[in-house]
Amino acid sequence: MKKIKMIGLSVVILCIIGYIYYYLTLPAINIHSAGFWFFMIVGFIVLTIAIGISSFNGHETNPKGLPKNMFFKLCGLITCGLVVVFIIGSLLSSPIINASKYQKLINISEGDFNQDIEQLSYKEIPILDKDSATLLGSRKMGSIVEYVSQFEVANDYTQINYQGTPVRVTPLKYGSFFKWITNNKNGIPAYMKINMANQDTELVKLKEGMKYSHAEHFGRNINRYIRFKYPTYIFDTLNFEIDDNGTPYYICPVKDFSIGLFGGQTIRNVVLVNAITGETIDYKINEVPQWIDRVYNAELLISYYDYYGTLKHGYLNSIFSQKDALQTTDGYNYIVLNDDVWVYTGVTSVGGDESNVGFVIMNQRTAETRYYPVSGAEEYSAMSSAEGQVQHLGYTATFPLLLNIAGEPTYFISLKDEAGLVKKYAMVNIEKYQTVAIGDTVSECEKTYIAMLKTNGITVPDTTSLPTITGNITKIAEAVSDGNSHYYIMVNGSDSIFDVLVGENINIIKYNVGDTVTFSYTEGASVNTVLDIK
Numbered sequence: 001m002k003k004i005k006m007i008g009l010s011v012v013i014l015c016i017i018g019y020i021y022y023y024l025t026l027p028a029i030n031i032h033s034a035g036f037w038f039f040m041i042v043g044f045i046v047l048t049i050a051i052g053i054s055s056f057n058g059h060e061t062n063p064k065g066l067p068k069n070m071f072f073k074l075c076g077l078i079t080c081g082l083v084v085v086f087i088i089g090s091l092l093s094s095p096i097i098n099a100s101k102y103q104k105l106i107n108i109s110e111g112d113f114n115q116d117i118e119q120l121s122y123k124e125i126p127i128l129d130k131d132s133a134t135l136l137g138s139r140k141m142g143s144i145v146e147y148v149s150q151f152e153v154a155n156d157y158t159q160i161n162y163q164g165t166p167v168r169v170t171p172l173k174y175g176s177f178f179k180w181i182t183n184n185k186n187g188i189p190a191y192m193k194i195n196m197a198n199q200d201t202e203l204v205k206l207k208e209g210m211k212y213s214h215a216e217h218f219g220r221n222i223n224r225y226i227r228f229k230y231p232t233y234i235f236d237t238l239n240f241e242i243d244d245n246g247t248p249y250y251i252c253p254v255k256d257f258s259i260g261l262f263g264g265q266t267i268r269n270v271v272l273v274n275a276i277t278g279e280t281i282d283y284k285i286n287e288v289p290q291w292i293d294r295v296y297n298a299e300l301l302i303s304y305y306d307y308y309g310t311l312k313h314g315y316l317n318s319i320f321s322q323k324d325a326l327q328t329t330d331g332y333n334y335i336v337l338n339d340d341v342w343v344y345t346g347v348t349s350v351g352g353d354e355s356n357v358g359f360v361i362m363n364q365r366t367a368e369t370r371y372y373p374v375s376g377a378e379e380y381s382a383m384s385s386a387e388g389q390v391q392h393l394g395y396t397a398t399f400p401l402l403l404n405i406a407g408e409p410t411y412f413i414s415l416k417d418e419a420g421l422v423k424k425y426a427m428v429n430i431e432k433y434q435t436v437a438i439g440d441t442v443s444e445c446e447k448t449y450i451a452m453l454k455t456n457g458i459t460v461p462d463t464t465s466l467p468t469i470t471g472n473i474t475k476i477a478e479a480v481s482d483g484n485s486h487y488y489i490m491v492n493g494s495d496s497i498f499d500v501l502v503g504e505n506i507n508i509i510k511y512n513v514g515d516t517v518t519f520s521y522t523e524g525a526s527v528n529t530v531l532d533i534k
Helices: 002-025 034-056 070-092 099-103 130-142 177-183 222-229 298-310 315-319 379-389 442-455 506-510
Strands: 108-110 151-153 158-162 165-174 188-195 201-210 239-242 248-259 263-274 280-284 326-328 333-337 340-349 358-363 369-372 401-405 408-416 422-429 436-439 468-481 484-491 498-501 516-522 528-533
Touching (some): 099 298, 130 201, 151 188, 158 239, 158 340, 165 177, 165 239, 188 239, 222 263, 298 326, 298 340, 333 401, 379 436, 401 442, 436 442
Antiparallel strands (some): 158 165, 248 263, 263 280, 326 340, 333 340, 340 358, 408 422, 468 516, 516 528
16 A cells, blocks of 8 residues: 555656646647657656656555566656657658758749839838837836836837838736736736837727736736647747737737648647737638738748758758759848738848849738849848948948839838937948938938939939829928927818928928918828928
């Protein structure tokens, strides 16, 4: 009886240890999960050691009278078997012996730049990178007295397309474990929303707090919550997003593996979690709602193209001769097309020269990939060119954004000071990268850039194709944004608001309510940007 109790106690202790390990690490119960194999291997190692210690102490471990070390040997064999299967499975899943399968993970179509990538209005061009958005979010949080002592800003800052405008969103988080104890009953009360085009930063307060997030503990931690609801799902990186009504959700892509046990990662379906209520919806990948922007993470999409570009002639060619081998450049950015967020990155030869042979854009919701054979400067070369124009100011360049300016593929770059604030803007022609324009505003930079294109003999569209409006001024409001004076004007016959940058259109100060005015402008999501006053 004593021996049986010892065995039972050992099993109970091991089960408790195993549960604690599972609770903390949250591996999926799925043979395609490396975490699950590690969990099993560690579990059998611990069990083998426990039985070995019991045997060496003279305890009978088999109540049926089998040889004393039979359980020890059996557990040892199972442990070794698991390790061998894991190693073989990893090898059989690798590109070394599956190069052609990896190379065909995505289908790539060749796109038409001017047809696919239309020129954006100023209100649709993101001028901030994540670091700048983080700085703005922290400053905004410091001004909110009611929250600053209890909450901090989380570091998610997911870039999404919200009602036609590029924004980054991130939830708040509890300042510490003790502040979680104090506030978790009501949940996290707000999230931060930063307009990437005009730097407007808003703390969006919720009627009911978020109960599920990375900042929660125990069962309400978002990772633990979805693990216990979907124990066999292998989740990719979770993304914080908001729907068109501003409701916060976590987007939880579910991995699938099409090559061996661990290779050929793709996304099978998406679990949508309401951050306030915890309600979940499981979508198949082809049924994901349009408002969701981040299903495939940027690194996964880029790895797809790298497999496609480097494995055309097999794995050995990608290592040695590297014939026809292409790869993506270091770094990427995001562009918005047709209400979807696409990852942009350049394509260069594996030889590592400082020029691109083209670029690709990849849809983060559908994984659709388009290649554009536009040769020119590599992104970091363009960044260096932009920094060289303002080297006396010591500004640093952000990673370029791909834009269509006057029908020309163009790098758009924000230039930041030492404090991380955007001070100037640059446009660099991808094909003729000696063409570098600098401006204090986006519109000023564009005007300078177009003038330089004309000087270099490049035909650009006539600005007379821009929409115009004539009417009597009904309202005028003055505001200062990022140190620049703006007039916001409404005219009769239109419900639109027209944004006039005073520094570029100084004649606007001559106009009053009731005067007749004619604008040429570009359309934006909420405000139209005036380019010229007739």
